[in-house]
Amino acid sequence: MMEMKITVEAPDLAASILKLAEAIASGQPTTPAYTLDQISRAGVSLVDAGKMQQLLELLGRYGVQAITQLQPEQYGAFATELRGLGAQI
Numbered sequence: 674m675m676e677m678k679i680t681v682e683a684p685d686l687a688a689s690i691l692k693l694a695e696a697i698a699s700g701q702p703t704t705p706a707y708t709l710d711q712i713s714r715a716g717v718s719l720v721d722a723g724k725m726q727q728l729l730e731l732l733g734r735y736g737v738q739a740i741t742q743l744q745p746e747q748y749g750a751f752a753t754e755l756r757g758l759g760a761q762i
Contacts, residue, residue: 707749
């Protein structure tokens with residue numbers, strides 16, 4: 674039998690958990706706010722990874738032809754779908 678020990682360093686984890694707990698306790702929304710710049714950079718990373726067609730299909734599902742045409746209230750859901758395609762956001 675082999676034993677393996679793994680150490681994960683996450684220096685900001687405790688602070689992030691505390692911030693999340695405070696937001697939940699105060700009733701604030703816990704969905705992160707994304708900027709057009711963040712969404713755009715994630716889209717560029719997908720294009721660089723050869724996923725232009727998937728990005729175009731995603732834009733089509735939102736009824737737009739470009740990221741700049743998204744409404745700010747769509748950013749969160751769009752970011753989630755970008756992550757599903759492999760983007761780091």
